[in-house]
Amino acid sequence: MSTSPVVPSAPSVAPPAQAELLDFVRRTAADAELIDSLPLDPEGRTWVRLEGPGGSEAWLIGWPPGTGTGWHDHAESVGAFITAAGELKENSLAARLPADGWKTLELSDDVDRERRLPAGKGRSFGQHHVHEVLNRSTDRHAISVHAYYPPLPQIRRYSRTGQVLRLEHVERPEDWQ
Numbered sequence: 001m002s003t004s005p006v007v008p009s010a011p012s013v014a015p016p017a018q019a020e021l022l023d024f025v026r027r028t029a030a031d032a033e034l035i036d037s038l039p040l041d042p043e044g045r046t047w048v049r050l051e052g053p054g055g056s057e058a059w060l061i062g063w064p065p066g067t068g069t070g071w072h073d074h075a076e077s078v079g080a081f082i083t084a085a086g087e088l089k090e091n092s093l094a095a096r097l098p099a100d101g102w103k104t105l106e107l108s109d110d111v112d113r114e115r116r117l118p119a120g121k122g123r124s125f126g127q128h129h130v131h132e133v134l135n136r137s138t139d140r141h142a143i144s145v146h147a148y149y150p151p152l153p154q155i156r157r158y159s160r161t162g163q164v165l166r167l168e169h170v171e172r173p174e175d176w177q
Helices: 018-029 032-037
Strands: 046-051 057-063 078-085 087-093 104-106 112-118 122-125 131-134 142-149 155-161 164-171
Touching (some): 018 057, 018 122
Antiparallel strands (some): 057 142, 078 142, 087 131
16 A cells, blocks of 8 residues: 655745735835935836735835826725835825726715825725825925735726716736836
């Protein structure tokens, strides 16, 4: 009678939680050598892809004065970001939007949230988090670290006029990598 060798099963690795992503961006933002290595462009945002924890997607981003992302979400990904240098402002919606099947929504008056994020401050967020991130400075770059899990399947871009939010287009990874 022959016996088969027992092969231990590979341990399953849990995907990183929002808290782990936030811990990663905090540690990364504290790496002064890495932050100082980002090339900054006076005209547009710059970015470098990083290795995030547990298969997450991570980015180091430079923000020239007066730049921003516009309103967007990260679809089914959860994420975290932190300001490493300078100061960023985040405007967000405290409302869960339908994932699909709409082009225009009228928002209620109480959904707007605003956060000031000086160096060392950040936050995590869940799926379908709609926000815009801005460098309001007129003379100073900002640098931030971002992480998302699962890696971004898409980014939905919105326009906003008053309380009306309109889905403008959907970007896929090949559009920004």
